[in-house]
Amino acid sequence: MGLAFSNYCETCNAEGPEVGDAGLVGDNVNIAPNRIEHDDGVFCSFGWIYDALQAISLVPKDIADLKAFLEQHHGHDLVTHCDHDEQEPNIDWDNLRKYKRQFSKDKDVVGCYSIRNVETDEVFESQTDAFRRFDKRILTANEIAKFLQDLADDSEVLDGFYRCSPTIDPYEDLEQIAEFIRDNSDDPLEVFIDES
Numbered sequence: 001m002g003l004a005f006s007n008y009c010e011t012c013n014a015e016g017p018e019v020g021d022a023g024l025v026g027d028n029v030n031i032a033p034n035r036i037e038h039d040d041g042v043f044c045s046f047g048w049i050y051d052a053l054q055a056i057s058l059v060p061k062d063i064a065d066l067k068a069f070l071e072q073h074h075g076h077d078l079v080t081h082c083d084h085d086e087q088e089p090n091i092d093w094d095n096l097r098k099y100k101r102q103f104s105k106d107k108d109v110v111g112c113y114s115i116r117n118v119e120t121d122e123v124f125e126s127q128t129d130a131f132r133r134f135d136k137r138i139l140t141a142n143e144i145a146k147f148l149q150d151l152a153d154d155s156e157v158l159d160g161f162y163r164c165s166p167t168i169d170p171y172e173d174l175e176q177i178a179e180f181i182r183d184n185s186d187d188p189l190e191v192f193i194d195e196s
Helices: 046-055 061-072 141-152 173-184
Strands: 005-009 035-038 041-044 078-082 108-117 123-132 189-194
Touching: 005 061, 046 061, 046 141, 061 123, 108 173, 123 173, 141 173
Parallel strands: none
Antiparallel strands: 005 078, 035 041, 108 123, 108 189
């Protein structure tokens, strides 16, 4: 049986959103964009990973929800708890404010994250997921470099992903997205959500 991770604000006795299937993306409760190298490898914060995903507008709803939760509880005692941890978080379980996932048609959209090579008209589409809505746009060279260098081409950063949504899973769509970008980066690349 795999591990399951949950996010909590101990200050407010509140449950935060899960990432994917009770998964983990870096340090789930650290919104500051940090990448720290140490003897055991690399530690990357949620903020570091979020910034790299945001660079190419690849923001699944669960990731956007976690970012909003972290911003709302900034400066509070936040914790990511693993169900196999011996020490429980400092939570009053009987009075825990449960997190309720909400879908906003203004902010969120269900569809496939898509990248189109403007010159060849070749398209990559992710699996269907809920995403943060964004306008169709052309990626800049700096945005592509940020995504590849800070995330997709750094296996130590990708080691911090566990049971996340398929669109950002390093063994599912994320690697295919990175490969498409690498193979087509000499041409303009357009990103959009295909809602059809």
